[in-house]
Amino acid sequence: MIKGPPNWNARKSAEVLRRNRRSAKRTKTRREKREKLIRHRRLYQYRSVSKGRPDKVFNRPYQKLRTKFPEVLDFVSNTKETLNFFNAFKQKTLLDPADEVFVDLSALKTISPDAALVLIAEATRSARFGCKLKGHRAPELSVDQILWDIGYYSYYDMHEGEPPHATGKVFLVHQTGDRADGQVAKNLIDKFTRVAFFKNGEAMALYDALVECMSNVLQHAYPKKAMSEGHLPHRWWLLGTLAPASHEISFCFYDQGVGIPKTIRTRWQHSLPVVSMLSKNDNELLIEAVLYGLSSTKEETRGKGLPALKGFIDHYKTGQLVLVTHKSKCIFTTEMVPAAEELDGELGGTLIIWTLRIDK
Amino acid sequence: MKQRTIHFTQEFTDTPGGRHRQHGDFSGQQFREDILRPALDQNDLVILDLNGAFSFPPSFIDEAFGVLVDQLGEDIVRKKLRIELNGNPLAQRKIADTLNEHAAKKR
Secondary structure, eight states, rough: OOOOOOHHHHHHHHHHHHHHHHHHHHHHOOOOOOOHHHHHHHHHHHHHTSSTTTOOOOOOOOEEEEEOOEEOOOTSSSHHHHHHHHHHHIIIIIOOOSSEEEEEEETEEEEEEHHHHHHHEEEHHHEEEEESSOOOSSSHHHHHHHHTTTTTGGGTTOHHHHHHHHOOOOOOOOEEEOOHHHHHHHHHHHHHHHHHOOHHHHHHHHHHHHHHHHIIIIIISOOOTOOSSSSTTTOOOOOEEEEEEEEEEEEEEEEEEHHHHHHHHTTTTTTSOOHHHHHHHHHHHHHHHHHHHOOSSSTOOOOOOOHHHTTGGGGGGOEEEEEEEEEEEEEEEESOEEEEEEEEEEEEEEEEEEEEOOOO | OOOOEEEEETTOOSSSSSGGGOOSSSSSHHHHIIIIIIHHHHHHHEEEEOOOOOOOOHHHHHHIIHHHHHHOHHHHHHHHHEEEEEEHHHHHOOOOOOOHHEEEEEE
16 A cells, blocks of 8 residues: 555645745745846946045936927027936936936927937937936927937937927938048038028038047047946937038037147147146137137147138138037127027037028 | 059048058058058159048058057158049048148157
8 A cells, every 4th residue: 555645635736835945035035136236336436437425326216307499499509508407317217316307399499400419428428328208299390300300219218109290490310420430520520511592612612620629539538537337439410411401501519528728738739838727717718719710839730620620610700610519608600709608507528500691 | 663553442442441451441550561562662663643532531641650650660651652642632631631730749
């Protein structure tokens, strides 16, 4: 006669109980490890971006935030509010990132192409290093049109529904890259040549300016020592727009590097006269560099790229070049002396805007 | 006398790029190291036909022609290299200025 274990049922239930306990312990350990990893990631990001001050150690529940846009987002006409917005946006999404940020476009009534380009760039970086971004289509038609046309929605799975009705503006999809690519500049210029009737010299000057911008980004904008983990190295963003009604054309170029004034003070610190470095503020240095180039004794043949930025607008009476970098904003026109403004906030990077009106 | 003609757009590109090779294709360094310098080393006269290119950014010119003067010296470059470029006076002036500046720096 075959007999089973005397207390078979009891042993079986004890084994199940042990298994359940082990499973619960494993789950708990996994959860703790995951939470530790998230805490470490946040702390590491925070320390790397804000250089110390680990007093704000992240140990909080899942956090959802909502962005608050100003009515007008424009780096030329509404610089202060636009800068404040982007600094707050960076704080929420990159420096002290929430787990999820809802990009609420409902308050936004006007957005300029340059601000739209920076919005794309900052959102791309935040999505890469910071937090998850969510959003919806802009209720304002002109804003919706711009963001749709330049490809903003496609970044965040918001490309749903019908495209907005045309409002007279023609926008080209923005481009981004991490190489100095002459073909990108040529393709952009070719598209505009058909509508803007660029002459040969104008197209060449624009080509030089764009390639020089890309080259400067790769050479100077992202020095390894000065950059934290929260950067997309050597990345630039480029956008060309045309408004047929006003015959206005603009090209915007943006990078998230250290800014031109800092580059001048660090890369050319041995070449520029000490008096010049100490006595001149960022705006004056910037204006001098764009108008005359950076003469140096050590590498006296370098530093000639910045005047190429202005070379394009010199062909037009209505041309305007706006440089927003670090805490400086400089406006160059063909017929007036450059205007400079010291900004309260700081733009992390350099934004270059060429605008001109075609009189044909 | 050994002579070679370099057709820039056919042998290199019609869209020159930036300064250094690691920054992207068709840089000034790439052109100098791969095409221009070997041609100058192997020939008594090099005719460089730059016609047809879109334009020449300052960084490209400085790295391609300026550094060449630094390496070979002004005399050799002026004696061996003849540049042909029509319809782009801005680039012509930039190349001439770059050669002069690097020559002056070396003196």
